[in-house]
Amino acid sequence: MRNLVIAVSVALLSACGGGSSDSQATGNTAISPTPSIQPNGIYKSDDAVMIIDTEITHGVLAADSSNNLYLFDTATLNNxxxxxxxxxxxxxxxxxYDSSQTASLTFNGNTASAMTTIDSQSFVHTFVKQPDSLSLNQLIGTHTNTDDGSTWDIDSAxxxxxxxxxTFSGTLTKNDHYFKVSMTATACSPASYNGDYDGAAFTVDDNGTTQLVGALYSDVSIVWGTVPIN
Known part of the structure; x- marks a missing residue:
């Protein structure tokens, strides 16, 4: 997953955003009354990572090694x-952004398979479920990404x-297998990225190195980044 780490790290510096006014649409994540699977968790394929939380809006986020970043409005569990x-x-x-486009993840044990095309980009992966994110007390400290020069400072609160x-400032709140993130961006270059963001943070193993992955999104943009913590 080394290429993924490098590509996604660059996204924190370069960011991605824009789109039509449709990008401000919100959705509700739905779940069947008696689900046959438990999809929530952290997932990794050969060249992508994904986080699923079916209890929240925009509960599926993914990023791949081509620096494509995906966010889905709604997720409905069906068998x-x-x-x-x-x-x-x-x-x-x-x-x-296409509010009407659909895709699906098919689960078999601890794997989730995706096979679709989104705006001419292939979204074909076999994701494997990963352990839950490390706890907050294992993330405390100042961490540096030597690829993009970013620093991440986390305290015990x-x-x-x-x-x-x-400069992104905010809080991490543990939510089962990952952390919910609420942050405010200031002093951005370009300034259009200033503002309030929600998102997720979680850890994944990358060939023996634990990477903390962060994904932040607003109505008009999304930024991702990673930092090694050991």
């Missing part, structure tokens, strides 16, 4: 399939500050 609708795609050269393309 062994998670039906997704309302697709956002950002990259360094693409800002795409869950306060987090990231210095990169912007």
């Amino acid at each position: 062994d399939t998670l039906d997704l609708k309302g697709v956002h795609l950002w990259s360094n050269s693409v800002s795409f 869950g306060n987090i500050t990231i210095n990169g393309m912007c």
Whole structure:
């Protein structure tokens, strides 16, 4: 997953955003009364990572090694399939949103398979479920990404500050397998990225190195980044 780490780290500096006014649409994540699977968790394929939380709006986020960043409005559990609708795609050269486009994740044990095309970009992965994120007390400290120069400072109260393309300041709140994130961006370059963001943070193993992955989104943009913590 080394290429993924490098590509996604760059996104924290370069960011992705824009799109039509449709990008401000919100959705509700639905779940069947008696689900046959439990999809929530952290997932990794050969060249992508994904986080699923069916209890929240925009509960499925993914990023791949081509620096494509995906966010889905709604996720509805249907037997062994998670039906997704309302697709956002950002990259360094693409800002795409289609409120009517659908996709799906098919589950078999601890794997989730995706096979679709989004704005001419292939979204084909076999994701494997990963352990839950490390706890807050294992993340405390100042961490540096030597690829993009960003620093991530986390304290015992869950306060987090990231210095990169912007100064992001906010909080981490543990939510089952990951952390919910609420942050404000200031001093951004370009200034259009200033503002309030929600998102998620979680850890994944990358060939023996634990990477903390952060994803932040607003109505008009999304930024991702990673930092090694050991």
